[in-house]
Amino acid sequence: MEKSKVLVCESNFLIKEGIKSVLNRYPNCEVVQEARSQDDLEIKLQLGDYDIVTLDFSDEPHFGLQSVSFVQEYAPQSQILIISNEDNKRAIYDVLSRGVNNYVTKNCRDHEIFKAVEACRTNEKYYCSKILDIIIDKTFGNTNAEDQQVDQLTQREKEIVKLIASGKMAKEISSILNISVHTIYTHRKNVMKKLDISSPVELITYAINNGIVEL
Secondary structure (H helix, E strand, O other): OOOEEEEEEOOOHHHHHHHHHHHHHOOOEEEEEEEOOHHHHHHHHHHOOOOEEEEOOOOOOOOOHHHHHHHHHHOOOOEEEEEOOOOOHHHHHHHHHOOOOEEEOOOOOHHHHHHHHHHHHOOOOEEOHHHHHHHHHHHHOOOHHHHOOOOOOOHHHHHHHHHHHOOOOHHHHHHHHOOOHHHHHHHHHHHHHHHOOOOHHHHHHHHHHOOOOOO
16 A cells, blocks of 8 residues: 555644654655645645645634535545644534544654554544543533533624634625624624633534534
8 A cells, every 4th residue: 555645734833843753754654745724725735635634623723623624525535634632522522523533632642643544544433542532421421511501692693603603704794794893803702701612613613513503
């Protein structure tokens, strides 16, 4: 079997170089390109084919959940390997629900990363021990607290969250709803305060989990 061609997506220079160094030590793969942002990722996928794409979907604003969806749509032949230290369980559930089959953290040792790479090469699944614990907790744990979460948002706030989760930018939302960009930012700030969340990834996850937007 030939070496797998890898595209590494990571905005942090030191982390990117570390990932490349580890992957290039594995005899069955080779890092052939790198991307530092979503725009860069789109260009790289247009110019070449890759067997494996590594991503950190929590690397906002450079990469996000939309990066996962983009790779799945425009490079379906590529296996996605998530390498992320995201610790929000709902965000992790979300990315796994999108069909991501290989997930390790940035704290993993090289042997776990190598196992994940080999799983990508053989179309199998590999989750490091931390992610397996989260999957088990989701499957067998108590989810009543999440299920009983009260919807606190106004209709306007729901509209804005839905548009954000659908990938719309503030200017686009402003045009669609005929309100100012400043008002949109104010609504988003209020929504995140109400829901006690602190990142766009968590906001999108909330929208999906609560039926405001569908995958």
